[in-house]
Amino acid sequence: MKLKRTLVLLFVFILSISMMLSGCSTDDGDKQDDTTDSVSADTQSKDMPSTKAKTEDEQAVLTDEVTIKILYPWGQDAFDKLFKDIDEKLPNIKIELVDSQAQLAPLQELNAKQIVPDIIYANWGIDALKELDMIEPLDELIESHQFDLSGIDPSIIAYWRLVDSEGRLLGMPTASDNYTMYYNKEVFDLFGVPYPAKDLTWDAMVDLAKKLTGERDGIQYHGLEMGPGFAGTEALVPLKQLNVNLTDPKTGEVLIMKEPAVTKYLELMKKFYSIPGIYSSDPEVRKDYSFQNKNVAMIVSWPGYIKWGIGDPEIAKNVQSVPVPVWPELPNVAPASFSHPFIINKYSEHKDEAFEVLTEYVSPEHQTKLARIGDRPVLTDPKVYEEFGAELEVYDGKDISAFFSREPAIPTTISKWDQYVDLSGSLLKFSESDMNIPEFLRVLQEESEAKIKDAMAKGQ
Template sequence: MNRVRKSGGFPALLAVGLLSVIVSGCTANTGMEGSADESDISTPHANMGTSDEGPQEEVTIRVLYPWGQGAFDERFKDIDEKLPDIRLELIDSRAELEPLQELNAKKIVPDLIFANWGIEPLMELEMIEPLDALAEQYEFDLDRLDPSIIALYRAWDKEGRLIGMPTSADNYALFYNKEVFDLFGVSYPTDDMTWNDVLDLAKRLTAVKDGIQYRGLEMGPGFTGTEALVPLMQLTVNLTDPETGEVLISQEPAVHKYMELMKAFYNIPGLYNSDPEARKDYEFTKNTVAMIVSWPGYLRWGIGDPDKARSIDIAPLPVWPELPDIAPTHFSHPLILNKYSENKEAAFQVLMEVASADHQTVLAEIADGLTVLNQPEINERYGANYEIFDGKNLSAFVARTPALPPSRVSPWDKYVDIVGHLAEFAESDMNIPEFLRVVQEKAEMRIAEEKSRRE
């Protein structure tokens, strides 16, 4: 299966936690306190509550999911088997504006929608049913869920309502290749590094040896991908005004701080690869890059070969000195309850099972993502079905406290394309104010066009 990595995640993350996309795909040790005992792991609804009013006859719940029947069965078969009065049926489509409009025109109504392409199309089509009332009706304990993700979902909504149920989570950490470190005689990354520490390592590990260009760090292909925004995501600021769409990057200190860090990285001779081909895929897999910022599934989806992964381990994400334990807001693609579903209560029972410990364990074992529950012990099962995760320091992904998002995440942030201009910044002599003016002017044009489209 060709799993699309974060197309909804990072526009979403981009619009979310800064920022934003989320980012895919987790829980943190801190912020995930209150682990349940073993009985909670085996009993999906322990302490969550159920209703006596469930459907008495079989109800079909149609789930919009974009990766085909095989992937759907892998992720939902256990739920289908758990609920005898509910049958799950796949609608194989994307939660993007045009596909959703086509389904609506054909009067095909999914009850649940996997929103991995962002929630904006669903908001525009007014298809989102908030979950607060059903959670109260079924005595569903929202406190069992990662508070960072729940805060993010509420921050997406003008009224602070819960717009979806989290599925599995992606956190970020620092992968490193021991062979490259050994070649340069440099000690491996530690658990308490700041971005300045990583900058120093990147300088020491970027050089030509035996005719081969080695690079100390990669943050997205060519050092210009969405992962390059991770340090900014840790600062959790909006790039635009949530109400007016005013672009704020030129006046936002956090953005200037982030750009100073990026400038320092790009100033390391040889670190940035100006070859456009290099920005088509990661170079870390070639054993010529020492470190990469990425998500847990990168081992499976990005590397794939257990033999290649033997020299790779993981350290916690670097931090800003003034935020010594803060990771970006945790991100999880939500399952949305369709406002037009005629089976909302049955669909919510499916959502409760999605957030059960049993199902979260299933998702962890197939490396779909880290758990969205405040039960970090579930993450010990992460990647259990795949040899490539054996012996890896997966606890690095939950070693930091996730930042809480702004109280209202700006829906206009996705039009501020910092990532799309990083190559220009790396290859030019623009100073930071000049660069931000270029990004701001283009963002203002895009926002104006979008406002005109909505009128």
Template sequence: MKMYELRKNRLAFLMFIFFTILFAACSNQTGSDSKGESNKSDTTDLTEKNRAPVTIKIAYAFGEESFHGRFDHIDEKLENIEIEYVPYENTLESLQEIYANNVKPDIIIQYNDMTPVKELDVIEPIDDLAVKHGLDLETLRPSLVAYIRSLDEDGKMIGLPDGSSHVALYYNKEIFDLFGVEYPDPEKSMTWDEVFALAKQMTGERNGLNYVGFEFAWGNTAAGAQMPLREFAINMTDPETGEFLFDDRPEFKQYFNMMDTFYNIPDIYDPETEGSCLFCEKRAAMSLASNLFLNEGMGDLEDQDSLDMLPTPVWADAPEITPYLGSSPMIIANYSEHKDEAFQVLMEYISPENQLEMVQNGSSASVLSDPAILEQFAVDNEYYKNKNRAAWFTGEPALYEETQSRWDIFVDIGGALKKLAETDIDVNTLMRELEEESNAKIQEAMSQK
């Protein structure tokens, strides 16, 4: 009996030891997993998270058809993410209405005016997200990165650029031939003075038709006429005080003097045709215009054999600098519960594969600095077949190296140019009046804050 009890007790003891060890092992395993889970990288956590389907809402201002053309294939590629279109009118009121309807876009593509996203304080800077997801911002075009950073007071990257455009000097060889003028070098940028000297030679009447040697596409006092100013990439007003900077920055007087020289070419400017496209009517020898000008502005393909492109004109003291690049930032909202997934969408949008597809038909210039992708711009566009597409890539776009001033929108450059073109006002008086008019608008805007 004692032997039986001894064996029984010994077996119980061994079972106790076994289960103690087993429990300890299980506890250690569980503890190890918990510790390992807590030490996992953000990328691993994101991978686990991405297994659950997520909807990313995008506020987009260019229509549903355009939206689907840009994002549907990304939607299909990212299996765990569904992309949803949110109509947006690119205004503060429109964004407020979206929120009032209890819709919260994860991404807002903000065109031109940053007031809506800044006023409502919904911007999530993406510098940290770029590091987290391994995106090297140096793969983007430097001018676009500088532009996006210039939109933030602290120089943060408030979003990724959704695209860009190219500018070139289009010319009609038939009009050069008509006036007996030699074609310019297609590989070299002319200065603005050289362009205007050529323009003077080809402005006049031939065979009962009036020709001009040069025009800024869609208006000699419109936005295109500010391209020479964009090569400086500087503010007109102080971002904080709204103070005018014309006296401190001689570039502005240089610009207005140059435009005055242009408007004083006899018969180059006609108020009756301002805003039209004489180049489209084959009555202008040269025109400064952006990409897709040939298929959007010129009409029939068979009538374009005599048309080609030259590099964008430059300032003589900065012969390599072309206009800075702008873009609509694709902004991740700071309230989004799916910032990582939203950034995945943006990364796929700027991926080399997607960018290549976008640029080949010429719908948008690449945001990437890779020459192999840049040079594919419009390669599949029949209007640009056998054209000097290299003209788009001559020179380096300027870098906007300061915070853009919100007060610049109150400076009516277009109105000043119209006054310069249509009256006898001198440049000094023009600049003084522009400053006075703008200061009044700025002070009024400041009083309403």
């Protein structure tokens, strides 16, 4: 009993001492906090990382936050319009701009500085990225993330598979380049011509352009414009609908004199160019678009032309749209769509997270937001199309379905040598010369063969 009583007294004593020590520890801790708060900012910045920075680092570890760097060339404001919503939607991913260009010299400079963009906007093409071996094909990521490509414009997907010798998908599309035809109702009314139908063929377009070309009240009106001076890239639309190569993909042989589709196309263009007054005779005027000056009845161009080419809602209110004209044997076929791709960098350490960003970019929700500000959607979802231009006054009252109603041609082969056949750059000369089509093609073929031979010698 005596031993038991002694043990109880000893336990009470130890407990009392422990409580006293605990109270002292608390007091000292409060004093230590006061001391820490009194450390100057200068001393803290020199000798230790800030408490705030440490907290952010700890938070990043806790949430597994990953920063995805995206190379994009047009500044923070434009970048935010494309990616801010994604940044907010993916809590584990922070998106950061690398303000640079996907060209050889800027890419080499970034590599030298060990700046590794995870995603690269390849609006200058992919040649520099291929040379630097910076392309990560998407197929394995598509499979591992179980991503469904079927909602994306198939002509774009087909193109970016054909670019690769192994048929791999090299990039995710950004915005779709497709075509429509705008017309100015005031010009049609002035000439007393009914507005164009939605199922126009190219031959019907020739007749319509004739009726709308002429002088009224001292002003020369032009029935149709397809690119500046009726000789720009848009003038190739009828040929693009025929979906042909200008060169042999394997040998580089120039095929323009053998390909019936090229002759067929030039015969159409000859009909247009033979209309007196269809384009201005002033070479300076031919360097720019004229439709916005209200002296052109129709223009074949991109849906975005009314935004960047006109801009003024007062002019745009008299403009309407119909689907791009077609060849009779291809009654609903538009040119294949094109899109500059987002490329995942082969050297990225965060490929899965980068792919998450890209899948969110082409999601219906995000594509709808982009469509509303006039970015051309890459999805084939009609609900996304219907929202196109909804936040821009220049699109008020426009027939938006005209932009997307045609089916794009699906490319089956592409040739890297086609870039050396400058057909669009030669149209100006063709429109103003008396050369017949075989003679024109012979000259263009000789010029193209020389360029291709030089490119092959340089290993391009």
